[in-house]
Amino acid sequence: MSVFKQALVFTSFGVSDVRARQASLDASAKLLAERFPAWDVFQCYTSNFIRKRLQGQGVLIPSLPELLKSLASQGYSRVLIQPSHLTPGEEFDGKIVAAAQEAEGWFSAGLMVSRPVFDAAEDYKAVLSAILPEFSLEKGEQLVFLGHGSPHHHNPVYERFQQVVDEHRLPVHIGVLEPSDTPNLSMVISRLKQRGAQQIMLAPLLLAGGSHVTRDMAGEAESSWKSQLMAAGFAVRTRLQGLGEYPSFRELYVSKAQKALALSGWSK
CATH class of the missing domain: 3.40.50.1400 (Rossmann fold)
Known part of the structure; x- marks a missing residue:
């Protein structure tokens, strides 16, 4: 059998x-x-x-x-x-x-x-509901998520996620690491300045906290997002855990x- x-x-x-x-x-x-x-x-x-x-x-x-x-x-x-x-x-x-x-x-x-x-429209709210309770923001602090992005063509998912965040009027900003994709870091910085942000929590919108997190996001090099945000005048603290x-x-x-x-x- x-x-x-x-x-x-x-x-x-x-x-x-x-x-x-x-x-x-x-x-x-x-x-x-x-x-x-x-x-x-x-x-x-x-x-x-x-x-x-x-x-x-x-x-x-x-x-x-x-x-x-x-x-x-x-x-x-x-x-x-x-x-x-x-x-x-x-x-x-x-x-x-x-x-x-x-x-x-x-x-x-x-x-x-x-x-x-x-994937589907309802997924964006589901992700927000799953991850936002994990973050305790201090008074006046705003949350910046670093996603990966697509290397060769624009991935609209991150902009759609930002739209859902904005519909809920949350102090959350989403950018991507890939230089050929958007929203990039300069766009995120512009958003933060428009909203009068001073304190930032920087966290990965990535499944696992590998080198993109420890180096590209939170590293001490001038090229890291943490360093560039600090150079732009923001006080930054980091959260290293991946979404998974x-x-x-x-x-x-x-x-x-x-x-x-x-x-x-x-x-x-």
């Missing part, structure tokens, strides 16, 4: 920092395993650079194509891919959707790709997977 096997694949860009990886990606995968006991949960990374770096440290994490081939060879009948990616940008389309299309037909009961955190370190944010992945299963007609 054959055993019906189904896999839930938690797919991330990846992070090489051990603490950040365990506190965000591993913690999210553990939660998915707890909430979906009928599914075998696996992890893979889409960044070849990070995978090679980890391999040099003796940590072997497969790419999505490698993992899908392995699952097919192990006799899995059904696969649900849950991306950890925040937006449906280049990485999601080029590394996840493309790999899933390549593997279409390998699994007798189907292969499905769930959606990123920022907040239990309320990790629950969003559970919700996304549940929604995907409901749409597919597959049982939980």
